[in-house]
Amino acid sequence: MPDNQSHILDQNAGFGETEPPIKVAARDVCVAYDGKQALNHVSIDIPDRSVTAFIGPSGCGKSTFLRCLNRMNDTIEGARVTGSLKIDGAEVNDKSIDPVVLRASVGMVFQKPNPFPKSIYDNVAYGPRIHGLALSRNDLDGIVESSLKKAGLWEEVADRLNDPGTSLSGGQQQRLVIARAIAINPEVILMDEPCSALDPIATAKIEELIDELRENYCIIIVTHSMQQAARVSQRTAFFHMGTLVEFGRTEDIFTNPRDPRTQDYITGRFG
Amino acid sequence: MALSKTAHIVTAYGEELDQLADELARMGGMVETQLETALAAIVRRDASLVAGVREREKQVNAMQDDVEKRVLRLFALRQPLATDLRMTISALKIASDLERVGDLAKNIAYRAEDLAEYAPLSLLDQVERLGAIVVKQLHEVLDALSSADVEPAIRVWRTDDEVDERYNALVRQMLMSMTEDPGQVEPGVHILFVAKNLERIGDHATNVAEAVHFMVTAGPLEADDAKS
Known part of the structure; x- marks a missing residue:
């Protein structure tokens, strides 16, 4: 049923001309794990500088589709991805694309905060270092500070940057992980249930952060909370049994x- | 008011929505009886019916309070979405309109007490006809509500022009009658108030029709819909 799974901007979704440009364009994306179909012919246009929420019951394919965007399915044995998936017009699954480089521009935040067992500073500095984004220590300091500021964490950690990242609270750790993702100038930020392990106050801070970040990034969030999808996103995609329903x-x-x-x-x- | 064929997974939530719909239906039935009784009091010149209308008005007010509490509770505890959200918000609007209808029916009934003191008026038959149309409007719109059907709602919406025309014609004739015979002025004023209250009830019925239309379709009841 590819027809009713086609949700192309300006055709079916009812978006106007003032909408931000399309960042992610998927056409007939299918994913199978060991021959078992997990995602069927998903076609969707996701605009830049906005938040798109993926909702649906467990096993509906929303996280599977999210993982296509930074080729995390590559790491799963027996996974087969077909169809076209473009970010800024470039085919994500093209052989010339280095997944490591791709993942620098498509950052991901997971359900459980996963800071490295390093200092707060080094957590944020890690990406810029390995991608050679800082020419000097001063540069790196600047990147760490601006990333922590963008993640709304700077004021809480400025005087203890050498403390371990794991010493922070759950909500702070999640913002640290977001700072880590921002530090390497991503184009797209994927969030897979980023608040499900957080209390309501920490959740509100992350949601506020998402609202600020959407001015500069294409954010895609998977959430089981309908209210969260309603609060943070401008567009919502509903997945069911491996298909994009609406x-x-x-x-x-x-x-x-x-x-x-x-x-x-x-x-x-x-x- | 079944907008969905499938049941809620959380049974208590489904029951709360059903109870809200039931309370609204009871309120509608009560208001309908109030209006019919008030009109009977006017047409039959029977002031003994007034007390019943007044008593029901208190019950209707209590029902509106109950609907508001239920809606508040649903928003606070269940955060209804989609059809449930539209149904809940429509219930709030409809209860407010029905309460106003109850109030206007009470005002009509009060005029029966005053009119009983005068000789029968020639224009009373026109009041009766206007009343019959408004009663039918109310009946149909309550049907639309209980069956979640937009067709009767659209019919009610269309009838509003006829109610306005009949009301305006009645006012013109009453003014002429009052001019010709000053003895008609006092009872005529009561008749004019009755007619005005009926016309207002017609407006509230169209408001309910619009709320039902929104509840079912999520869209406004535009003039184009009503004419098609």
Whole structure:
């Protein structure tokens, strides 16, 4: 059923001309693990400088699709990805693309904060160092400071940059991980349930941060919290059993979903 | 008010929405009876019916409070979305309109007490006809609500012009009648108030029609919809 899975900007999703340009364009993306189909013919246009939420029940394919965007499926044996997936017009799965370089421009934040067992400073400095982004210690200091500021963490850690990253609270660790991702100038930031291990205050701080970051980045967030998707995103995509069922403005998805499957899922009904 | 064929996974949530719909339906039924009784009091010149209308008005007010509490609770505890969100917010609007209808029906009933003191008026039959249209409007829009069907809602919406025209014609004739016979002025003023209250009830019925349309379709009831 490729037709009803096509959610191309300006055609089906009802976005206007003032929308930001398309950052991620997927066409007929399919993923199978050991021959078992996990994602079926997903076509979607995700705009830049905005937040797109992926929602859907466990096993619906939303995280699988997220992992296509930075080729994390490459690391899974038996995974097979087909179709076209372009970021800024460049084919992600092209053989000429180095996954390491790709992952520098497509940062990822996971469910559980995963700071390196290093100092706060070194957590943020790690990426710029290995990618050669800083010419001097001063440069590196500047990158660390600006990244921590962008992640809304600077004021809380400025006087203890040498403390271990793991000494921070869960919410601070998650913001540290976001600072680490920002430090290497990504184009796209993927977030896979970034707040599910956090309390409401830490969650609110991350959501506030997401709202600030969307001015400069294309952010894609997978969340099981309908309210979070509604709060942070401008567009929402609903996945179900490996297909992209519906994609549209978040406001429309949560007030008037078109597909009964979306309706049943977001209202908490048996589908 | 079934907008979805499937049941909620959390049974208690589904029950709370059902109870809200039931309370709104009871409120609608109560208001309908109020209006019919108030009109009967006017047409039959039977002031003994007034007390019942007044008593029901208190119950209707209590029901509106109940609907508001239920809606507040649903928003606070369940955060309804999609059809549930539209149904919940529409319930709040509809309860407010129904409460106003109850209030206006009470005002109509009060005029029956005053009119009972005068000889029968020739224009009373026109009030009766206007009343019958408004009663039908209210009945149809409550049907639309309970069946979550936009067709009767659109019909009610269309009828509003007819109500306005009949009301305006009645006012013109009453003014002429009052000019010709000063003895008609006092009862005529009561009749004019009754007619005005009926016309206002018609407006509230169209408001309910718009709320039902939004609840079912998520869109406004535009003039184009109503004419098509």
